[in-house]
């Protein structure tokens with residue numbers, strides 16, 4: 001559990017970041033703005049999240065983005081936010097930072113052949129097990145084992161994937177909670193945050209995330225990592241993290257976004 005001290009420290013850090021001239025606010029999607037569900041297609045934004053994102057995007061000199069492991073078109077469908085940022089001011093970055101607006105993730109022949117091989121091997125691992133399945137993305141394949149009832153089966157399947165297709169040359173592995181993503185193109189949420197910081201000329205970056213993949217985002221925050229001392233990395237929930245701050249729940253993420261929006265000059269209806 002996170003403590004009252006965590007909550008107060010996080011709020012104070014967000015209040016400081018809210019006062020900079022240009023602020024980038026980035027959020028992971030699953031587990032950060034959207035509760036986990038067993039069928040990833042049925043995920044939706046938590047109540048109040050869209051309103052808070054819209055309010056922030058309407059603030060002056062404030063760049064808002066969702067940085068998700070999902071591909072952009074899926075992220076758009078489930079978040080109900082258009083892929084083109086012009087309409088909303090909210091940028092969608094997909095596939096852990098490898099998929100951007102206006103840049104289709106076209107693969108080379110070598111990458112496409114490797115992805116086909118990785119996908120076939122993951123399918124062979126998942127197929128015999130009800131509850132395990134492979135998710136297909138433009139530059140990666142993802143093994144999902146969350147719905148397998150026995151922990152030992154979940155671990156065995158993940159181990160098989162790590163020892164097999166994940167060890168092929170040119171494969172980039174990202175481990176999540178009961179999820180293993182094998183990509184044929186390197187990407188990281190950290191690289192995405194750096195790009196938005198530079199593009200916007202931002203004075204601080206705030207990033208909320210809950211999972212292992214978000215650690216690459218937290219790792220680029222703060223002066224020791226080329227960022228600002230007003231950067232705020234916020235881990236959602238328990239578990240080890242490189243983030244300096246923590247909140248307990250998705251509701252606290254939404255409340256934090258609302259607070260940032262209020263502080264940057266746009267008040268919100270209750």
Ligand SMILES: [Mg+2]
Pocket residue numbers: 028029030031032209210211
């Ligand atoms: Mg997440």
